[in-house]
Amino acid sequence: MSTANSLDAPYDVAAGDRPPLALIAGPTASGKSDCAVALAQELERRGRRAVVVNADSSQVYADLSILSARPDADDMGGIEHRLFGAWDGAQGCSAADWARAARETLAEIHGDGAVPILVGGTGLYIRTLIEGIAPIPPIAPSVREAVRALPVEEAYAALLREDPERAARLGATDVTRVARALEVVRSTGHGLAHWQARTSGGIAGTVALHPLILLPERQALYARCDLRFEGMIARGALGEVEALLARGLDPDLPVMRAIGxxxxxxxxxxxxxxxxxxxxxxQATRNYAKRQFTWLRHQPPADWPRMELQNFNGRLLRDILLRFLG
Structure with missing residues (x-):
């Protein structure tokens, strides 16, 4: 099987070529969407059609156009976008749901001889697509209820006893991840590491991946987060939430817990x-950006290029494109 060494190189899936996949990951407000569109436009100037594919867990929901900063027609710059607003808010989109749809979408794009550009900052989505998903059995409802009722301090202390390996990798105040790790070990008898070693369904071996992680300077990133949220208010975010509340959806659905x-x-x-x-x-936006920044710096493979940014400008954008195109 041959491999596409550059994004604009011709490839033939039917002949067994491993097709290219660009991945631009970064925290919210890092400019990754603009980079993805610019890269797609440059590829099209070189005669290679490109499609931007969403990997953001808020932008998948049709109900969250403004609050997710989902790109509009002007932002898309004439480039086709997929999996943006593809889920109704009444239906939660898990990492497994999204990865399944993403695999199908990427296969369609590759089948057309085009280049997909995956863009987003949801680490669990990206990891599930690339590495696959762990076959964790369903959690017993009684176990989940008992674990979720525990204060995080008690849950972490229990995890230290029952799955010390996982506890050592988590922060003691990380409510969601501590609860997930504890409910898995209690319900299945095995820790998360046991199941993650058995992951399947990842696409890492089927594509020629061209990743880039954007890591802006923190204070500049936080300032952009503040400006972004204020801009959302100006564009009608309050009305978007009023329309969402009018649907009477379950408050535990992801769309109802999205920032804003x-x-x-x-x-x-x-x-x-x-x-x-x-x-x-x-503040919630800044906190989320901080968590994304930390995950993207430490969790993806060490050989994925990290680009630390001081200011986002035209020259930087050209540098980013050169990393992809050589």
Missing amino acids: VPELAKVVSGEWTLETAVSRGA
Whole structure:
């Protein structure tokens, strides 16, 4: 099997070529979407059609156009985009759901002889697609209920006893991941490492991956996060949340817990002022960007290039394109 060594090289899937896949990952507000469109436009200038594919867990929902910063027609720059707004908010999109759809989408794009450009910052989505998914059996409801009722301090102490290897890799205050690790070991009798060693369905061996991770300077990134959230308010984010609340969806659905939704919902209910919601929403955005930054710096393979950015500008964008195109 041959491998596409550059994104604009011709390839033939039917002949057994391993087709190219560009991946631009970065925290929210890092400029990765603009980079993806610019790369696609450059590829098309070179005669190779390109398609941008979403790997962001908020931008998958049709209900979250503004609050997810989903690209509009102008942002898309004439480039086809897939898996943006593809899920109704009433249906949760798990990492496995998204990876399944992404595999099908990438196969279609490759079948057409085009180059897919995966863009996003949801680490679990990216890892599940590339590496596959662990065959963890369903968690017993009684176990899940008991674990989720524990204060995080008690849950972490229990995890230290029952799965010390996993506990050592987690922060003691990481509510979600600590609970997940504890419920897995209690329900299945094995820790997460046992199941993750048995992952299957990943595409790493079937594509020629061209990854790049954007890591902007932290304070500049946080400033962009603040500006982004304020801009969302100006573009009608409050109305978007009002429409979402009017659907009467389960508050535990991912779309209802997306950044900005709980904060602006309190404005709709009269609990908070808009000023308070903007402050809390901007802080939640910064916290999320910080978690993404940390994950992207340490979790992907060490040989994936990391580009540390000081300022996002035209020259930097050209540098990024050169990394992909040589």
